[in-house]
Amino acid sequence: MNYHPSTHTPLTFHDRTQAFLDGGDSPRDYLERCLDTIARREPVVQGWVVLNEAGAREAADASARRYREGRPLSAIDGMPVGIKDLIETRDMPTQMGSPAYTGNFPKRDSAVVRALREAGAIVLGKTVTTALGFLDPGPTTNAFDPERTPGGSSSGSGAVVGANMVPVAVGSQLVGSMLRPASFNANWVLKPTYGGMNRGERQGFSQSHVGIHAGCAQDMWTTSIEIVRRVGGDPGHPGLYGEAAPPAGRKPARLAVLETEGWERLDAASRAAFEAALERIAGQGVRIVRRADCSLVDGLERAIAQAGALSMRLISWEHHWSLKNMAEQHPGTLGPSLVRQLELGQAMTLERYRHDMLEREAARQRLAALATQCDALVSLASSGPAPRIADLRGTPYPTGDYSFSCVSSLLGAPAISVPALGVDGMPVGLQVIGQPHGDEQVTAIGRWLHALLAAPR
Template sequence: MLAGLSDGGMTPAENWFAARDAVRAGDRFGAFVHVPEFPPADYAEMGPLNAERPLAGLPVAVKDLFDTADMPTAYGSASYAGHRPVRDAAIVAELRALGAFVLGKTATTEFATWPPTTSVNPHDPTHTPGGSSAGSAIAVAAGLAPVALGTQTLGSVIRPASYCGVVGFKPSFGRLSRAGIKPLADSLDTVGLFARSVTDVELVYRALVPGPDRAYPLTGRLGFLRGPYWGEADTDAQVAMESGVARLRAAGLVVEDVHWPELAEASKLCRRVHDYELGRNLFADWRDWGHLIHPSLREGIAHARTLPPEQHAEAMLGLEDLRRRFRALFLSYDAIICLAATGQAPRGLESTGNSIMNAGWTALHVPCLTLPTLAGRDGLPIGMQLVAHRYEEHRLFAVGALIERCLAGIGNS
């Protein structure tokens, strides 16, 4: 991806207009809610790709939950129609400083909650693209943007990436700045990335979070976790995952079954934290602009306001304990592999799908990566999810690249 940014002889402005025109001509799926008419005033003066600007010329699609000073930011809500923040979200400012430009704002559910957007799955418009980061996943899947920003509080990066057949990455909690992003649940909200390959995700992440330029040796040992919610997965998803594991074993990797029933407790506590913090973070919007908020969300906020703080405190303490206990799973394995979703994207646009395969990992604050290496009964993509220990993002990328090579051509990548 990035190697091609400096090729072709286009000026920065020409590059910007070409990317914009491609979106205008190709967005048949509702990926974008705003695409600017003209590039930033200083874009024509931007320099070439170099060590100081490693992302020079990179178009980035940005979920409409991130503040952008030069574009409207509505957070997916009619209550913020026409809202123009005074400054960029921190990560948007960082990307611009690294040479990237914001291609446009992508569709999100209201405040990253519900109901679904009107966007559709680019593989089959009768199926959901997932959510809440629907537009960002679509933008990458449809070839409208090489990389996109999203957020995950339950499963809002990994699940839509799985449904739309792209690579989705959720780093460890707090690894990327959330300043300037509409908060939903402070203890869970995590900035994530979408791209077409592990290499592309890693290049952008390394630019944002520089680390030592060294190889990460792998043992070739993976833990396969069906998990407590395996029975909720569609049969074709189970078959696809088992087949993928068999292919990895045939390629020479050691894949051992692992069990961690505590993941169910992590998922349950995640929901408690999510609901309580939603009620606090969205209180002012509910109080002042409730008539402009979707009725189902309005009711959800009202219910969240009734939840006792003691329940939230108990859930937070329980999750701290589970995070410590989870580390033992990584003593022998490079990563844990599991399903990224319960199956292919569900038919219909009334739901964004089930986040049960994601919420527990989000609550554990661990990095997750989904690869579009599997396929469901209708040929729609299903992701294989990789999970590593906190702050082991670069090892996760190494495992992801290895699995991409082993399973190339199986799914919709």
């Protein structure tokens, strides 16, 4: 592939709704174009577990009638959507990428799915996830190069959006599971503030999130708001703040560079692309703040220096009992990464978990201290372009290094991946991280950065 953000044309939805109202297009025709793309690209990408084509066509026809009558249910009425196969749907199985859950069919909608249907969106199918949303990969390949990983755990959601099969897909992130696939597959993605979008049945972890992959910022934001206005955030959380209309691009005054623990492992080409982007940003009068310039940035860097290992310890403790049940009930179904998770969790103690929680809270306080020092943090969303699948076998990162993408999960902070960079003919996302509940602001800054960096030169 020869990807470049200035020439890539993603699939979008928001710009078709007026044609639906005018009669120049229809949700059914839009869906059929998506299905045509799926028929052409899915044999290689392998991003879907199951499709409900009949149900989708029925929903598209109902949406088309509403548009003809001038009464669409929402701004996303008629939009085909993929749902990560960790998230329950009433009309399709939820098999979680694991043989232990083959045929699992709860026959109920998770909160986000319920909200999407109430808004008139078309739930087209379930997208591939790594096993239980961790590291053991499924069959999905990268949307731009089938020899490369799509990332994980939202492998299918990232790939089907990147391949223009659907304009939007739902993902989830516990460590780096949305930001990394978005970066590898040229998606926009919003990993919201912790608790900002209702996780429904998936509330068993203290830093997991549900979010939205999309071909453009407008569809990403609108879908997120339509969901949250119907089902809110997690219980006890206020949900995503912001207006229904996508925020316009907003130039920041100051951006702090966040290197993360992955900086030393970053390849030269990706580092050069990032530095060139920072130079262009600074050329617009934005002050770039680095750790050498600001003790508060340096303090945050120190606090997240082992963010990946800290996150893994926390989540291993939180679900070791569940993995143990699974290993006993379904022998031989845990992949190598899940076996390591179980071993790590069983080696943990409650005292260590409490210590790790305090360490995480200290990092969050370090982030809060930066609120008056910068408008947002900027980093890469992945450690360069998607690696080749063959090169990842037997490594600790079978879906790619998560050191850049795990930080916002640990911090509970909103983050987006902006498809603004190209390295060696492959996409690399620019990550923008904000303060908790600053989801609208990071989206606005991300739109400004995209307009600057992805414009033809």
